[in-house]
Amino acid sequence: MKSIRPKLFGLHAAPSFRLNILLASLPFILLIAAYLIAADIRHQDNPQDKLMPSVSQMVDAVDRMAFTEDKRTGQYLMLEDTLSSLKRLAMGVVIAAFIGLLLGLNMAMFPGLQATLFSGVTFVSMIPPLAILPILFIVVGIDELAKVSLIVIGLFPLISRDIYLTVKKLPTEQVTKALTLGASELAVVYRIVLPQIIPRLIDSIRLSLGAAWLFLIASEAIASTDGLGYRIFLVRRYLAMDVIIPYVLWVTVLGFLFDWLLRWGVARFFPWYHKT
């Protein structure tokens, strides 16, 4: 029987697997092609062009940054930058997730805590984190602490509000049920509700990773001696697009990878999550 579904257009379209892959790669192919053509045109005018480096220039730059020891420090710069950035990012995100989880969960479950904290958290969440970066540098110094704090301050209100809403959406029957099974109030919160919102916490982290990178790179750009953001802003002074572009791509790939890992983790360890 001939399928009545169109291949590509309309509400009922059912693109085949191969067509799907082709369509998904189309934006990438177009983007790369446009860049290569534009770069080629510029290089015909001026072989030394720095604004749109050719692929070979970028390969050279990556080889220099990632696979050759730095003459001054004896280290692989891109690896060092990546490690210090990821350390800050991980610390910031984990601390923010922890604070956000506890705040959101307890505010949603205990009306007394909600009355005390809810408007405060909402208020804090309205502060643009970058605007208080100078305050952080003045108060806690320009060390790691300032960069980690910026991520924490930027992320925890968002996560706690998301967790709060998720907990509020759980049916009250669950709480009543747990009480009839002999749960104490704390057991309801930490043994019945908490495990049910962990996958949502992971989703929430996924969604806020973009913001976390933003805060990280901003603080590294302003005061740091290593890190991906530091390097990008350092080489900007020499118009070194051949380094900047691979670094940006690398940050993007890392972000994509974490997103995929977290999504995989939710599907693997919380099989019930998307079914309820």
Place this chain on the structure above:
Amino acid sequence: MPDTRPNNYLLHIDNIYKQYGDNMVLDNIDLSVNAGELCTVVGPSGCGKSTLLRLILGQEQATSGDIFLDGKQIGLPDTQRGVVFQRYSLFPHLTVLDNVCMGRRLPQSWAENRRQKKLIIEEATHFIEKVNLSVDDLHKYPHELSGGMQQRVAIAQALISKPRILLMDEPFGALDPQTREYLQLFLLEIWEQQKMTIFFVTHDLEEAAFIGTRMFALSQYYTDDRGEGDSINRGAKIVADHRLPPVASSSEIKHHPAFIKLIENIRQAAFDPTFLQHAKDFNLKHPDAFQTLTAEEQQTSF
């Protein structure tokens, strides 16, 4: 003479009113229930039968009036009262086995649970087998089970806590007719075996008459001496209270003339908006039935 009713009955409800804002839902409800009874509560939708159940459960509080369980005023939900809801009875993040184990694990400390690990699992498995689930289902999550299986697990989950009374709120309301009848018979079996007291809320008259040993009808369609008009804010009352034949073990009784007649009577008394009985004429002939009308509801004429 002091009222001894609260102590003589397992469940005793006295002059319960429940109001949401200006809307009177339950209007002077009186009822007492003996241990071992399978009480069913029917009524048109919106009559407040689920509200009554939530009051007994302790999930909500009455505007005024008293509820006694074993002669003691009830408080917030606890292990005295078990519950099976139409939905959301099971914890979605736990397997069947863990869901049923919760009734034993939640009241205890982590260390005790560790020590009794095997014992608790054995006990839970026993209850799961009682509700006719196989060992293959033990490690499935609720979303992997059919609606009927989920409700059976929910019953096992409630039973393991050995409640004094099991409250069921439309437990079979979302199931197809065959599964429904199967679960009705299954519930009767479990009820006989475990010598339980059950308070069963449903909108399905036939279901209520079929499984109950006693049936209440709750309805907002009645009249009394308070008069008519918008200023009279009437809520639902118990308009009928019937004793039913002990146990219908086969669904054939549903075709018996007496059964059909009873259903017709109650349909008229509770479900017909145009049929308004006076509060003093309600059919409350059940030996445990009682009704205390206020002076306004029943004015004595000289």
